[in-house]
Amino acid sequence: MTENASEGTKHLPMSDENIYIEQRQKKAEEIRKKGGSPYPQNIRPTHTAGEILAECGNLKGPELEKLQKTFAVAGRLLFLRSFGKAAFLKVADYTGKIQIYIEKQIVGEEQFELFKSLDVGDFVWVSGTLFRTKTDELTIKATQIKLAAKSIRPLPEKWHGLQDIETRYRQRYVDLIVTPEVRETFVKRSKALQIIREFFCARNYLEVETPMMHPIPGGAAAKPFVTHHNKLDMQLYLRIAPELYLKRLVVGGLERVFEVGRNFRNEGISTQHNPEFTMLEFYQAYATYEDLMKLTEELLGELAMRITGETAVEYQGEKIQFKAPFARYTMHEAVKKFAKTDAETDPAKLSPVKLVEIFEEKVESQLIQPTFITQFPTEVSPLARKNDAHPEFADRFELFICGREIANGFNELNDPKDQAERFKAQVEALHKGNEEAMHFDEDYVRALEVGLPPTAGEGIGIDRLVMLLTNSASIRDVILFPQLKTKEGS
RNA sequence: GAGGCGCUAGCUCAGCUGGUAGAGCAUUUCCCUUUUAAGGAAAGGGUCCCGGGUUCGAGCCCCGGGCGCCUCACCA
Structure with missing residues (x-):
């Protein structure tokens, strides 16, 4: 960093601050105040979403219950639907997405409070057992949840995504x-x-x-x-x-x-x-x-x-x-076949440069x-x-x-x-x-x-x-x- | 380089003939223990890309600029 780093961290440019960012920064500060870190280390998933799907994607509900196995995944929280004392989450890692079900009664007061401070976009770590929901979706029933990295900026809307082409190129990380x-x-x-x-x-x-x-x-x-x-x-x-x-x-x-x-x-x-x-x-x-x-x-x-x-x-x-x-043609053949030639544009009589010119102008676009x-x-x-x-x-x-x-x-x-x-x-x-x-x-x-x-x-x-x-x-x-x-x- | 189109809330988009800036999602608060764009109640949120001009009044009209997309030109 430059010598001015400490000076630069005093405050972010005002123009960049909005209510979303303030709210999330506040949450990160709360975690720090309590002695935790919004950017912890040693976050270790045991499985990827893809591995879980490959291993258990074919198992039915009762078979999953018999499994008695704990799976820990880590990834970006992309979806959150809360019912008050229970919620569904979707977490995405580099292999895919997996649904998480979290319930206050299962994870306890403290963990549930932690969950409630999470925002869509945060990286999270979740461990739990597998089950199938009423609609038969393979889901992790969380027993433990952690913030893996706080996201300060809101992501684009879930349904339409990022439509603005310029922003997609400039902020490819969001686009991805x-x-x-x-x-x-x-x-x-x-x-x-x-x-x-x-x-x-x-x-x-x-x-x-x-x-x-x-x-x-x-x-x-x-x-x-x-x-x-x-x-x-x-x-x-x-x-x-x-x-x-x-x-x-x-x-x-x-x-x-x-x-x-x-x-x-x-x-x-x-x-x-x-x-x-x-x-x-x-x-x-x-x-x-x-x-x-x-x-x-x-x-x-x-x-x-x-x-x-x-x-x-x-x-x-x-x-x-x-x-x-x-297909193969010599340039002569191609000009003859694809360009309308007359006596003046007979390929045999054209200078090489002119031949290429006609080829590029008339023929290229036709070669599908x-x-x-x-x-x-x-x-x-x-x-x-x-x-x-x-x-x-x-x-x-x-x-x-x-x-x-x-x-x-x-x-x-x-x-x-x-x-x-x-x-x-x-x-x-x-x-x-x-x-x-x-x-x-x-x-x-x-x-x-x-x-x-x-x-x-x-x-x-x-x-x-x-x-x-x-x-x-x-x-x-x-x-x-x-x-x-x-x-x-x- | 030329022409056409676009830029409005975090995101996706409306905004009529110039007359108080709108919706959905998201956010905040409340209710909600199996959702699949969940649901219900309420609230907050704007440099209308920037700068001039016209006008009593501009998101809208005019001029200049920025950035992007498309087409064409150059090129792979």
Whole structure:
């Protein structure tokens, strides 16, 4: 704490005080006056709500009575219905909720008084035996109850919960308490990451971590965040992609690597974009982009199956089929098929840049089911290997689902001379004012000179993938703390 | 960056043509020993996002600003 801590604790800002907070603070003070603590230690549950349900969820009333076993749970008090000398409570821990029944005659005067000072939102510890209520709900009949941690602020209303989207993002801790779907979404996100790690580890990939602070931003076309290291007195960029570092590792003999981590791009914010987002990148020596397309089909199929229980996933009213094989078109074919072309926009006659332009404008939004688009112009693929037969195109693909780019992969350019030329072209574009063009990375070219085996690599946007798997309309719904502007006074 | 919409009690929301600021939940007090949005009785609770303006009078109209959401543009 700062030296001013004692000064700061004298009183809370008046604007933040309301009757609810005052009342609860008063209760906490009462406990202190009596020699107790509103924030005690050594609160030990014997069971979680989930364990109790698993162990006794099938037992009937008489069987529960015979059990003669005491269960102690701890969790947040989320519901309270009092009848004067008895009450029902619902306590939630990380596994679920369990109902508590408390009766003055059973717990005694002192414990019942303690119970009456509890508020919804408090953490509590309860022990007792199990029984079933008239409506057959598995319930703990409390014999002992303790306050485990006092909550000073009231929670949102039980029925409607927290509706204000801004507050949900700013106070995600409250959102997580009162909006069960939010919790489910982030459990699924965690599970997806776990599956991804298992998937690559099972294929002998090594998980690695490369720098997030780059002296030269590289690996993607994007505007970086700039920062500064004081002692080194050098400008650094938050990484826009880990690509160039991961390929250095393949040069170093780590033939199969993957990294899951944050990228930072200093661009607009939308339902599809957060300034920091999570990217999976993986590289495999002696693989081709075609191998990676197959691998991607496998990965996505497995994710869909293990997260949603089926390969067809409902997303915003569309049924997305994650079963292999996914549709495949070259960019030419896709423009021909999905964009209305005339003599002027005949793909065969278009400049590469124009082709990509039409593709992005007319075709992308139509690619709802998982679709691989291959053969991107070399000009827009400065790190990808040229196709041997048609050097104006790169051996590259992107995967589109619901009109959004989900993955991008290609055969890696491992010819140092070619790479140096491509960097030069990028630097020229940079000088011409293209803020997203790449810088010349001499050390990366040196690494290629040491020798990169034939390699294919791919990046998958994890946030967008999780959006699909959790039927989330906005990227903010799959990021725990999405970037928001700070509000005055907060 | 542009346009549209929103911001009223702790929460969810009403608030008409400009005329004393409303409800439900929650809170406080009282009654209530099996509830499932429990029930009954009463009470308290407001910087109507902020700042100007118009008006006898503004939550409402006008101007400026803040924050958010959506669409578009840039991007993954």
